[in-house]
Amino acid sequence: MKIDRIDGNLFTFVPNKKTPVYNWFYYKEGFSRELVVDTIKKERPTTVLDPFCGSGTTLLAAKEMNVSSYGFDVTPIAVFVSRTKTRNYDKEKLEEYYKYIFSQKFIKLPIKKDVKKWFSKYTLEDVEFFKSVIKSIPGKYGDFFTLGLMNATMKCSYVYKDGSALKVRKKSVPPLRIMFKRIAHRMIKELMSGPEPFVDFGDARNLSVEDVDMIITSPPYLNKIEYKNVYRIENKLFFPLSPRPPVRSYFGLREEEKFSVESLIGNYDPNVLAYFDDIYKSLKEMRRVLNEGGKAYIIIGDGVSGSKVIDVLKITRELAESVGFAAEHLYIGNERTATTPTRRKLGVLREGMLVFKK
Ligand SMILES: C[S@@+](CC[C@H](N)C(=O)[O-])C[C@H]1O[C@@H](n2cnc3c(N)ncnc32)[C@H](O)[C@@H]1O
Numbered sequence: 001m002k003i004d005r006i007d008g009n010l011f012t013f014v015p016n017k018k019t020p021v022y023n024w025f026y027y028k029e030g031f032s033r034e035l036v037v038d039t040i041k042k043e044r045p046t047t048v049l050d051p052f053c054g055s056g057t058t059l060l061a062a063k064e065m066n067v068s069s070y071g072f073d074v075t076p077i078a079v080f081v082s083r084t085k086t087r088n089y090d091k092e093k094l095e096e097y098y099k100y101i102f103s104q105k106f107i108k109l110p111i112k113k114d115v116k117k118w119f120s121k122y123t124l125e126d127v128e129f130f131k132s133v134i135k136s137i138p139g140k141y142g143d144f145f146t147l148g149l150m151n152a153t154m155k156c157s158y159v160y161k162d163g164s165a166l167k168v169r170k171k172s173v174p175p176l177r178i179m180f181k182r183i184a185h186r187m188i189k190e191l192m193s194g195p196e197p198f199v200d201f202g203d204a205r206n207l208s209v210e211d212v213d214m215i216i217t218s219p220p221y222l223n224k225i226e227y228k229n230v231y232r233i234e235n236k237l238f239f240p241l242s243p244r245p246p247v248r249s250y251f252g253l254r255e256e257e258k259f260s261v262e263s264l265i266g267n268y269d270p271n272v273l274a275y276f277d278d279i280y281k282s283l284k285e286m287r288r289v290l291n292e293g294g295k296a297y298i299i300i301g302d303g304v305s306g307s308k309v310i311d312v313l314k315i316t317r318e319l320a321e322s323v324g325f326a327a328e329h330l331y332i333g334n335e336r337t338a339t340t341p342t343r344r345k346l347g348v349l350r351e352g353m354l355v356f357k358k
Helices: 014-018 033-043 057-064 076-086 091-103 113-118 121-134 139-155 176-190 232-238 270-289 312-322
Strands: 002-005 047-050 068-073 159-162 165-168 198-201 212-217 290-301 303-305 308-310 326-339 345-357
Touching: 014 033, 033 057, 033 212, 033 290, 047 057, 057 068, 057 076, 068 076, 076 139, 076 198, 076 232, 091 121, 091 139, 091 176, 113 121, 113 165, 113 232, 121 139, 121 176, 139 176, 139 232, 212 270, 270 290, 270 312, 290 312, 303 345, 308 345, 312 326, 312 345
Parallel strands: 002 326, 047 068, 047 212, 068 198, 212 290
Antiparallel strands: 159 165, 290 345, 303 308, 326 345
């Protein structure tokens, strides 16, 4: 297996923050557009799959490059964001709805009590008012404005996301109406057309797709199983009725007596074994759905369990080989030293992209 270096920033959402459409929703766990575009240019696939699609970076880049794609995720907000970012829209219709929304007279509606500490009263009143206006806009057009409103709402909140914790930082915030108007206007200007990806709820351990040429994906990381909580405010405000997936459907979150993967990787804590059991299952699925000669690009990082560094890159490679993949390349992006709270060094954590061939 060849080993090379790559700019670690490409494994983060940071470069997308200024990229039209990609930045319609800030998804902390995302990777960059450039990474996907460069990979598609190199591999020239006809069909691309992202079994952990998150905010839809892979799907949007595939659309931009005129390539058809499939994306699955277990989190309602990820499926909603990926879908809404990747649909094709009629610009004139959006402009009509835009005029309609911002010409409605404000009505005061009851606000949600359980999110009060994160917002000013005025922001929450505006949220409820605009939600009620958007309700009358059908299908994907309603979703388009809901995504804009969600983005604007979080920009006008007191929330700041610190790892998995949501913290309050009181500050002066612009009126939601102005922020929403600005964001919706920008979104309409940025529209992108191309082949619409297929996006749905799905479990990467049990995929309902076939004949894929290339996979580019990033499974949840060992120590970052936080996405259930990070988007709880957006969920409460915008998707109160959508059923939450059962915990088991989240990667790496389940308790079992025995994990079969133990015979392949040895003895680890049950949470580590659960994680690799899921990695193993999803690698098997990725190989099954890929065409012969197809490649899987997997971005993943090492983690810590107990006071030990877990070499996730190495174990993932071993598991991939055990399901029949050939490991071709490892691109190392970031490296940092893991320490205990008392600053004792535990070892080096790497983040990288593994390339496997079927
Ligand atoms: C690292 S993020 C992917 C981010 C994506 N690359 C992007 O740019 O937005 C991992 C995603 O896996 C999803 N996930 C967790 N368990 C899953 C499962 N069993 N099947 C499919 N997706 C899952 C999470 O909801 C999360 O969105």
